[in-house]
Amino acid sequence: MTKKAQEVMDQFIEQKGMEYQAEGLPRIAGRLMGLMLIEDGPFAFGYLAERLMVSRGSISTNTRLLENLGVIERVSKPGERGDYFQLSADPYVSLLSGINLRLKRALTNARQARGGLPKTLKNAQTRLAGLEAFYEGFIENNERLIQSLES
Amino acid sequence: MTKKAQEVMDQFIEQKGMEYQAEGLPRIAGRLMGLMLIEDGPFAFGYLAERLMVSRGSISTNTRLLENLGVIERVSKPGERGDYFQLSADPYVSLLSGINLRLKRALTNARQARGGLPKTLKNAQTRLAGLEAFYEGFIENNERLIQSLES
DNA sequence: TATAATGTTTAGTCTTGACTAAACAAATAA
DNA sequence: TTATTTGTTTAGTCAAGACTAAACATTATA
Structure with missing residues (x-):
């Protein structure tokens, strides 16, 4: 050395x-x-x-x-x-799985809020939908990366 | 209300x-x-x-x-x-850009370490390469998501 | 001029958590 | 049995930071 x-x-x-x-x-x-x-x-x-x-x-x-x-x-x-x-054998897969767990919780929160608000609150509905789209894209990315890393 | x-x-x-x-x-x-x-x-x-x-x-x-x-x-x-x-107009794009900045710094650190270690340390070289692959994939994902979110 | 409103900064409190040293419990070795 | 070793837990210290109240500088208004 x-x-x-x-x-x-x-x-x-x-x-x-x-x-x-x-x-x-x-x-x-x-x-x-x-x-x-x-x-x-x-x-x-x-x-x-x-x-x-x-x-x-x-x-x-x-x-x-x-x-x-x-x-x-x-x-x-x-x-x-x-x-x-x-x-671990797949340390980054585990890491990404943990991240996705938290992201999914946040996504659920956003969906529940949107569902609980009247449809007439157009702008709030739109912003929450945007937030959900962000989470969904991020989660999907992570899942794809998990696939590609899995040994 | x-x-x-x-x-x-x-x-x-x-x-x-x-x-x-x-x-x-x-x-x-x-x-x-x-x-x-x-x-x-x-x-x-x-x-x-x-x-x-x-x-x-x-x-x-x-x-x-x-x-x-x-x-x-x-x-x-x-x-x-x-x-x-x-x-902001694109709040999640900004967020992802900030994340990528930190990821790129970590990726640079990994590359420098790998470059500074003798090729004979096979296992370390392999593990660092795996770390780099993880960062690269994550960064690329974020960049793609940024593209798709950009209004 | 005073008076009021606005956002930042400062001083201070309080909580949290990172860390260590030492006590501890459990298992082995002498 | 008595030592040691090993990992966890506990008690305590220390530093960082989240937050507030109040002082402050600035700008507008009366």
Whole structure:
């Protein structure tokens, strides 16, 4: 491992941390993703804490978060006591599925509002229909991308 | 305006507030969007504060936030001193453009990392390529949706 | 001139959540 | 049995940000 490669890796890990933070997620969750993208797994629980220089509590919390998002999974090694983690088989499919879940909820809200308003409120009806069209297009895009990514 | 219609509107406004909060944005920003989607604009600054029962400072902050996202715009009325706000012509196009900006930054980060790592790190190269493919697909989808929404 | 209205900024409060250290429970190893 | 190890939970600290009230600057109006 050259020194330059190490630097590239460390920088990538920190960048992923900042990207996650910008999306409203914990920075450590992003750094975990960065690490698991750029180094070969599976990763021991203790290694993650040491490598990222954070507490075991933070590893516990953030690995669970990423597990719930479906982008990593907890695995075991025969004869080993500790937990290991690795990227999911289709991390981006899981991610897109989660996004679509929230989008569908918002779409339902919009439809219910439109249905509950009198037809005479033309402008509101039109704006809500536009909102629905946006959600529908976005959801459909995601579903198509899921198809194309599914291995 | 029937009582039921009022309830549907109020509920929609609050739902939008919660949706925004779930995305890591201020709840008031979401309530502003909900209001502007369901009532006819343009909306006077003071009306927004009264209708949503929040301080003028919060209206000032959150209208600026939504302006920066490109989903609403500040307008003036001839002969009137106060500011008015209304939905942008293409609010979702602006939204998608902002998303794509961040995605493109992340894509650049991934490409730079992959380029900076030795080709011999086969697995890292493969995972980064997968990440790039995901970003590229997502970006392309958004661009297509932008096209279809553009009025 | 005062007086009022308008939007921004500032100061301060309060909540939330990210994070750590330490206690803990459970399992293994000595 | 007693150590250790491992992951979770708890208690507490710290920082960030959402929000309000009030001060402020600006502009219009009386």
